[in-house]
Amino acid sequence: MKHKVTFIPGDGIGPEVAKATQRALEATGVQFQWDTAIIGRQALEMFGTLFPESALESIKRNRVALKGPVTTPIGGGFRSVNVTLRQKLDLYAGLRPYKTYPGVHTPYKNVDIVVVRENTEGLYAGIEFAKDSPGTTKLAELVAQTTGDKIREDSAVSLRVISQTASRRIVKFAFEYARQNGRKKVTVFHKANILKLSDGLFLDTAREIAREYPDIEFTDTVVDAACMQLVRRPEQFDVLGLPNFYGDFISDLCAGLVGGLGLAPGANIGDDIAIFEAAHGSAPKYAGKNKVNPMAMMLSGVMMLRYLGEKDSAERLEKAIAEVIAEGKNVTYDLKLDPQDNTAVGTSQVADAVIEKLKQARK
Ligand code: NAD
Numbered sequence: 001m002k003h004k005v006t007f008i009p010g011d012g013i014g015p016e017v018a019k020a021t022q023r024a025l026e027a028t029g030v031q032f033q034w035d036t037a038i039i040g041r042q043a044l045e046m047f048g049t050l051f052p053e054s055a056l057e058s059i060k061r062n063r064v065a066l067k068g069p070v071t072t073p074i075g076g077g078f079r080s081v082n083v084t085l086r087q088k089l090d091l092y093a094g095l096r097p098y099k100t101y102p103g104v105h106t107p108y109k110n111v112d113i114v115v116v117r118e119n120t121e122g123l124y125a126g127i128e129f130a131k132d133s134p135g136t137t138k139l140a141e142l143v144a145q146t147t148g149d150k151i152r153e154d155s156a157v158s159l160r161v162i163s164q165t166a167s168r169r170i171v172k173f174a175f176e177y178a179r180q181n182g183r184k185k186v187t188v189f190h191k192a193n194i195l196k197l198s199d200g201l202f203l204d205t206a207r208e209i210a211r212e213y214p215d216i217e218f219t220d221t222v223v224d225a226a227c228m229q230l231v232r233r234p235e236q237f238d239v240l241g242l243p244n245f246y247g248d249f250i251s252d253l254c255a256g257l258v259g260g261l262g263l264a265p266g267a268n269i270g271d272d273i274a275i276f277e278a279a280h281g282s283a284p285k286y287a288g289k290n291k292v293n294p295m296a297m298m299l300s301g302v303m304m305l306r307y308l309g310e311k312d313s314a315e316r317l318e319k320a321i322a323e324v325i326a327e328g329k330n331v332t333y334d335l336k337l338d339p340q341d342n343t344a345v346g347t348s349q350v351a352d353a354v355i356e357k358l359k360q361a362r363k
Pocket of ligand 1: 070072296
């Protein structure tokens, strides 16, 4: 059976890592029918819209997409295509596994952490009020009337919204993931000592959900202390359930533990649609240079194979990637002890090496 998958190359380094991943996935022998879709700046130039309806329709129809990173300008310009995509399709769970593969230059050896990040609300809900806008004035009046607090006239405001509904489903997702994948513990990070109402709600909801999973240990930690503990003893963590904002920076911290963004895969998952994409962005300075590591996206491809029920092929592809890392020969600059090491290979050569490992395993 051919799996129908929407293929979004993205921009910047996107097309290179996406192509490398597509080749590696096809080399597993699994059959795909790729449906290519363009979104973001490139789509704006080509079709006059960031989200051509056809791209969204394709994802909705196929229910599975493999996506390269898409650039978002900082400050002004358009709103993040990635955030909008997650919101439009209600891909509420950001799933990011981080583990140390033998051969990676990192002081940490036994990291095996799965970050489950709430994707749709919190500080990144995108509800913002500009300085000197009528919205900010009204909000300041409302706050003054209801809490007595003063918002300075020259403020810009971003709302941080935490709902019980979104908290419940993300924590449930974390526990379900733990149960289905033989994991032992779910930990939530929060700042309920300061953000008593919003993070307090998240924590209370998590405690309530935890009671439904007596077979899985539940712990909670204040997010700042958790950062320190992650760096000191990451092996103590298993599955993490996190509000959106914390999930964002804890993900990058975890990527640092296991060897960097070049090894950080991910997926954004809703009730019946999933988009698989690396945690990293479009790294524009490396675009078109055949330079960056495609393994984060390839490992996202491994996650996609598992999601599609192709478990055996997923294991084989992950093993092939792990072998290339362990050999340390056909790896990109970021996996070399010295990033200037001129024996580092390019993106497409990594794909060649992974494909060769897959071929050898078949013999
Ligand atoms: P980035 O992740 O693109 O790159 C930061 C640095 O990390 C790079 O300069 C590079 O040194 C390193 N890096 C990233 N990916 C790598 C790889 N595969 N191999 C080796 N090294 C790698 O972060 P940024 O520069 O903050 O963001 C660039 C753009 O990407 C922004 O417009 C941002 O909004 C966007 N972005 C998109 C997504 C997405 O599409 N899901 C995610 C994050 C950022």
